[in-house]
Each structure stands twice: as C-alpha cells, then as structure tokens.
Amino acid sequence: MNEVKQEKVVVRGLEDVAAAETRISYVDGVNGQLFYQGYNIHDIAEKASYEEVVFLLWNARFPTKDELSTFRSKLVAGMRIPSQVVEMIKLTPPNSHPMSILRTAVSMLSIYDPDTEDIGISGNLRKAIRLVAQIPTIIADLHRVRKRQPLLSPDPNFGIAANFLYMLRGTPPDELEQKVIDLIMVLHADHGFNASTFTARVIASTLSDMHSALVGGIGALKGPLHGGANQKVMKMLREIDNVDMVQAYIEGMLENKKRIMGFGHRVYRVEDPRARHLRKYSELLSERIGKRHLFEISHRIEKIVKNAKDIYPNVDFYSATVQNALGIPEDYYCTVFAAARSSGWIAHIMEQYGDNRLIRPTSKYIGEMGRPFISIENRTI
Ligand SMILES: CC(C)(COP(=O)(O)OP(=O)(O)OC[C@H]1O[C@@H](n2cnc3c(N)ncnc32)[C@H](O)[C@@H]1OP(=O)(O)O)[C@@H](O)C(=O)NCCC(=O)NCCS
Known part of the structure; x- marks a missing residue:
C-alpha cells in the first residue's frame, strides 16, 4: 500500500498558533493579565457596566454618557423575543440541557430577524444589539416556562444583566446582586481566541451570517473543557x-x-x-x-x-x-457564560468580516492510499 509523504507540522490543539490578528482582547498567559481593547480587566471590573464593555468591544472606545444611555435603552428595548421562539421553548422536553435550547432558539431567531442575510456593517450592528439583548430573555423564559411561571418583560430601570436576573427569578435584584451579575457579564465578555470564539470566526470567515456564527459559538462553549x-x-x-x-x-x-x-x-x-x-x-x-x-x-x-x-x-x-x-439554577450556569460571551463573539465576527480571509487550515493525512476497490458481492471483513 502506498503512503503519502508530507512535510507538514501538526500542532495538536493549535496550541500557540496565531490564526489571525485581533484588537479586541489580549490574554497574557505568562503574567496572568487580560485586556479588552487595551484596557486591563482589573481597571474595568466593578467600574464599567456590562453595556459600557459591550460598546467598548464593538467600537474600540468607551461610550460617552449620552451614547451609553441610548445604547442601554436600545439593548433593553431589544430584549423581546418572537412568540414563535417562546412556543418552541414550550415544546422542548424538560430534561433537555438549557444550552441545547439556547442553541436551537438562537438558530430560530435568525428565521425571524429582518437583517439575517445582511452582513453589511449597519445590518450587523442592528442584529448585534438584538442578539445580545435576546439571549438573556431566551434563558430567563426557558427557566420560567419549565417552572410554569408567567414570563416577565424587562424593567427599563435595569440594564441587561439585572434584567436577566429579574426575568429569570421574578424578584428584582438588590444593589449588590445587580453589581455582581453585571460583573459576571463583564468578566465573561471576551477572552482572545478561545475555542468558541475561534468557531464563530471560522463560520463568519465563510461569509455566513451572524446568527450561524453564534450558534457555532454556543455549541463549542457547551463542552465541559470550555464553558460547561x-x-x-x-x-x-x-x-x-x-x-x-x-x-x-x-x-x-x-x-x-x-x-x-x-x-x-x-x-x-x-x-x-x-x-x-x-x-x-x-x-x-x-x-x-x-x-x-x-x-x-x-x-x-x-x-x-x-x-x-x-x-x-x-x-x-x-x-x-x-x-x-444569585439563585441561578446549576444547569443554567453555562447559558449565563454564553449570554455574556455573545458580545465578544459578535465583536470578533465583525472584526472577521472587516478583514476577511477564509479560515481553511490543512491536515496531515496519515491514512493509506491506492487501496483496491472490492465490489460488495466479494467483500468480507
Ligand atoms: C482547560 C484545559 C482543557 C486546558 O488544558 P490543556 O492546555 O490542554 O492542558 P493539558 O491537558 O495539556 O494539561 C497539562 C497538565 O495539567 C494537568 N491538568 C490540566 N488541567 C487540569 C485539571 N483541571 N485537573 C487536573 N489536572 C489538570 C493535565 O493532566 C496535565 O498534567 P500531566 O502533564 O501531568 O499529564 C484543562 O486545564 C482542563 O481540562 N480543565 C478542566 C476544565 C475546565 O475547567 N475548563 C474551563 C476552562 S476556562
């Protein structure tokens, strides 16, 4: 049997391989530092709100007071999800994993989003706001459907994170809880070229749509070696x-x-x-x-x-x-991670579209070549 002679170097797990350039975040593994758009996470955490961080990830700068107020209102207003998605959630078996429902629901959102196929800058920004806003609602609604509790609308006095907790539990978070859920969202918002972000970027690199890239990201995050x-x-x-x-x-x-x-x-x-x-x-x-x-x-x-x-x-x-x-049920922890990371995935998806090259690595083939075909009548094991 022939063997293929290849001089390719295989880097298992792509460890230390730089697959693209990015300005969004930097993970300094030696010194234990994390930067969002150049800002040290220790300078942001507990000082900047989740909405400020989302704006930063997407615009490479923090918003002004007015910009933040408009951005926050748009996000909270975007938290409603189509009734068809709620109906789908109601049909799901009660023991299915919340990450599976979230993945399915985000895929379904694409069917009802007027901008799904528009991957231009303004279409992407409109979808970005909707997606970051809708994902927490999907999670909260799923929990309340399963508990047979009425679904809640967002409270305009809260931001995305506090609204998520309110709509999930049904009780408004107190000041400390608001601060902590916001902090969780800030800390999970982005993290370099982790597995789910890379997955999302690979999908975006084919010029597929933002929802598809997010669905891939959610699937990768679900694993126990990552967000699970x-x-x-x-x-x-x-x-x-x-x-x-x-x-x-x-x-x-x-x-x-x-x-x-x-x-x-x-x-x-x-x-x-x-x-x-x-x-x-x-x-x-x-x-x-x-x-x-x-x-x-x-x-x-x-x-x-x-x-x-x-x-x-x-x-x-x-x-x-x-x-x-905070009263979040155990099997929903990874969905909270996904809700926060959706902002980072989107930043990366937009960065990928902005300077795209199809991500298509190669592999080192180690199988056989030239095997003789045997017809089914003459085949034995
Ligand atoms: C995250 C993770 C996959 C990174 O792994 P990695 O870079 O591939 O590291 P390796 O698998 O090469 O591990 C290196 C060594 O550390 C050990 N190690 C790594 N993480 C470990 C863990 N969580 N518990 C026990 N040992 C661990 C490995 O067994 C290996 O030891 P060895 O050299 O004696 O065999 C790994 O640390 C892990 O599985 N952690 C648990 C899951 C988790 O918390 N994931 C969330 C990540 S944010």
Whole structure:
C-alpha cells in the first residue's frame, strides 16, 4: 500500500498558533493579565457596566454618557423575543440541557430577524444589539416556562444583566446582586481566541451570517473543557459537601488522573485574573446566603490543587458559587457564560468580516492510499 509523504507540522490543539490578528482582547498567559481593547480587566471590573464593555468591544472606545444611555435603552428595548421562539421553548422536553435550547432558539431567531442575510456593517450592528439583548430573555423564559411561571418583560430601570436576573427569578435584584451579575457579564465578555470564539470566526470567515456564527459559538462553549465547566464545579462542591472531605476527594481525583473542573487553562500559566474578582464575591455572597461552607470547600480545593499540581482556578471555578448565591439554577450556569460571551463573539465576527480571509487550515493525512476497490458481492471483513 502506498503512503503519502508530507512535510507538514501538526500542532495538536493549535496550541500557540496565531490564526489571525485581533484588537479586541489580549490574554497574557505568562503574567496572568487580560485586556479588552487595551484596557486591563482589573481597571474595568466593578467600574464599567456590562453595556459600557459591550460598546467598548464593538467600537474600540468607551461610550460617552449620552451614547451609553441610548445604547442601554436600545439593548433593553431589544430584549423581546418572537412568540414563535417562546412556543418552541414550550415544546422542548424538560430534561433537555438549557444550552441545547439556547442553541436551537438562537438558530430560530435568525428565521425571524429582518437583517439575517445582511452582513453589511449597519445590518450587523442592528442584529448585534438584538442578539445580545435576546439571549438573556431566551434563558430567563426557558427557566420560567419549565417552572410554569408567567414570563416577565424587562424593567427599563435595569440594564441587561439585572434584567436577566429579574426575568429569570421574578424578584428584582438588590444593589449588590445587580453589581455582581453585571460583573459576571463583564468578566465573561471576551477572552482572545478561545475555542468558541475561534468557531464563530471560522463560520463568519465563510461569509455566513451572524446568527450561524453564534450558534457555532454556543455549541463549542457547551463542552465541559470550555464553558460547561462551571456546572460541573457546582456538582463537585455538592458531592464534597463538607470541608473535611475535600482532601480525600481531590486526592482521589488526582490519583485517578481525573480533571478538577474549574482548574487549569490553555493560556494562563498563573492565576486567571478573572478568578480574583469572582473569589471575592464567592466569599461575600456565600456568607450572605448562609452557605459559607461552599466558599470554604472551594478555597480548600484551590489550595490542594495548587500544591499538588501547580494549577490555578480559572473563570469557571468561583463563578459557580457566585451564580449559586444569585439563585441561578446549576444547569443554567453555562447559558449565563454564553449570554455574556455573545458580545465578544459578535465583536470578533465583525472584526472577521472587516478583514476577511477564509479560515481553511490543512491536515496531515496519515491514512493509506491506492487501496483496491472490492465490489460488495466479494467483500468480507
Ligand atoms: C482547560 C484545559 C482543557 C486546558 O488544558 P490543556 O492546555 O490542554 O492542558 P493539558 O491537558 O495539556 O494539561 C497539562 C497538565 O495539567 C494537568 N491538568 C490540566 N488541567 C487540569 C485539571 N483541571 N485537573 C487536573 N489536572 C489538570 C493535565 O493532566 C496535565 O498534567 P500531566 O502533564 O501531568 O499529564 C484543562 O486545564 C482542563 O481540562 N480543565 C478542566 C476544565 C475546565 O475547567 N475548563 C474551563 C476552562 S476556562
């Protein structure tokens, strides 16, 4: 049998391969820093609202007061979703994963969006606002449909993040909750060329539409090695349930070569800068709702994993306890990540359209060549 001789170098997982240039965000894995359009995340987190950050990601500058007010009103007004999408949500089996419903609903939104096929700048901006606004509504509506509770309309006094929490739970978030849900959205908004962003850019590079690219991004984010890790973190915390059990549980996992969810990162070799902010609110909120043990367990896990493997928490680790304290159901954690990251995906999709080259890598073929065809009558295994 012939073999193909190829001099191609395969970089498994595309580790350290730069697939494009970007101005949107920069992940400095050596120094544990994250920049949005050149601004250090530590200077933005807890200071800029989610709407300010979305504006920044899309326009490369922060908005003025007037611009922000208009932008925020447009976003909140865009939160309504077509009734057909609500009907579809009602038809879904109650045990299907919320990320699957979200993926399906975003795909369905494209059918009702008047600008779906317009990938020009203004068409994209109109869709961008609608999508970032509609995704939180899909998630909130799904939860309320499943709980047989009436669906709520956004409150114009709240921004996107607080409205999401209000429409999901039915109770308006207090000041601290508003601050924390906004912070979660800010911290998850963008993160370089992660798997879901890359997926979205590959789809955009074929000049397909924005909804298609977002559907791909949601599909990639759903996996436990990416955005699905936060739900698994909460499952682990529930299983451990007691600080005294942490050592044995984690050692057992490591001995069996199992991955500790919420730890490790392809790019960061030191602490994920987003974890610092989430750790602080994990402690504050867990204490506030009388579940301090969840923070204590998390903190103990962090120490043990650091000592044993020199691996640090990523964004998903403390986001689990923060979301738990905000009353977000466990199987919805990844959808919150998706809602926030939709703004980053869109920034990247628009950047891709702006200077497009079809993303089409190659592969190193290691199969056989020239195999003789045998007709079905003469074929045996
Ligand atoms: C995110 C992740 C996929 C990055 O992995 P990666 O860059 O491919 O890193 P590698 O798989 O090469 O791992 C390097 C080493 O660290 C270990 N490691 C990485 N993450 C680990 C984790 N969460 N728990 C235990 N060990 C881990 C690997 O086992 C490997 O150890 P070894 O060299 O002794 O075999 C990985 O850290 C992971 O699976 N984390 C858990 C899932 C998660 O939290 N995902 C959210 C990411 S934001």
